[in-house]
Amino acid sequence: MWLRMPIELAGGYTSGSQRTRVVSEAWGEENLYCPNCPSSALRRAAPNTEAIDFTCPDCENPFQLKSGARPFAARIIDAAYDAMRRAIHQARTPNLLLLHYDAMRWEVQNLLLVPRFVFSMSCIEKRKPLSPAAERHGYVGCFILLGNIPRDARIRVVADGVVSSPHAVREQYARLRPLEKLGHEARGWTLDVLNVVRSLGREDFSLADVYARSPELARLHPRNLHVHDKIRQQLQRLRNLGFAEFQGRGIYRVM
Numbered sequence: 001m002w003l004r005m006p007i008e009l010a011g012g013y014t015s016g017s018q019r020t021r022v023v024s025e026a027w028g029e030e031n032l033y034c035p036n037c038p039s040s041a042l043r044r045a046a047p048n049t050e051a052i053d054f055t056c057p058d059c060e061n062p063f064q065l066k067s068g069a070r071p072f073a074a075r076i077i078d079a080a081y082d083a084m085r086r087a088i089h090q091a092r093t094p095n096l097l098l099l100h101y102d103a104m105r106w107e108v109q110n111l112l113l114v115p116r117f118v119f120s121m122s123c124i125e126k127r128k129p130l131s132p133a134a135e136r137h138g139y140v141g142c143f144i145l146l147g148n149i150p151r152d153a154r155i156r157v158v159a160d161g162v163v164s165s166p167h168a169v170r171e172q173y174a175r176l177r178p179l180e181k182l183g184h185e186a187r188g189w190t191l192d193v194l195n196v197v198r199s200l201g202r203e204d205f206s207l208a209d210v211y212a213r214s215p216e217l218a219r220l221h222p223r224n225l226h227v228h229d230k231i232r233q234q235l236q237r238l239r240n241l242g243f244a245e246f247q248g249r250g251i252y253r254v255m
């Protein structure tokens with residue numbers, strides 16, 4: 001993977017966002033590979049394919065590439081809220097690639113991969129409707145809340161200018177793949193509990209540590225009245241998925 005982006009292609013464009021799109025998509029065509037199968041390249045999607053920029057020529061996994069010259073914000077502007085909600089409910093979200101480049105040197109600094117099967121309603125937030133004066137008034141967009149996705153589910157393909165090995169990226173992707181079989185609601189719970197566990201900031205933790213964070217889990221899942229039961233069930237699942245271990249006496253270890 002080369003970090004230098006083909007800035008020479010931006011010549012004919014004056015708008016900053018068009019230049020970014022043209023250059024980053026051309027870079028992607030040369031440098032991206034599939035994390036789901038051994039394919040060493042991704043193919044550009046037909047123009048105007050909604051929310052999909054690349055597909056894998058072998059396994060047909062879809063990818064969306066979002067590029068910018070600023071480091072990733074905690075909230076990333078995404079498409080219409082209803083379209084995103086439907087995509088999550090119907091398991092149609094593409095793999096998300098977030099690219100941050102150095103605008104002076106046109107070099108990729110960070111590339112983050114969020115697998116398509118880690119999205120749940122916990123990681124999107126409805127934006128305010130556009131005002132009646134706006135051209136698309138009534139339109140309701142959404143944010144992707146990067147902070148609500150545990151770091152296990154944010155795969156660093158490039159981190160601060162250092163390229164990860166495709167082997168490591170594919171391994172991390174494969175580790176998350178069992179989440180694909182869960183519905184969006186179940187995986188939302190699993191990842192939300194993992195996020196809480198990670199945010200404790202230590203390897204060993206107790207059930208009480210996670211119970212103490214019940215209010216924030218209840219906020220993410222307002223319809224569920226049995227949050228403690230859910231927490232215990234999710235810790236089991238995290239163990240089955242290899243993210244946590246039981247140490248006995250109510251103590252767990254996060255891997």
Ligand SMILES: [Zn+2]
Nearest residue numbers: 034037056059
């Ligand atoms: Zn593939």
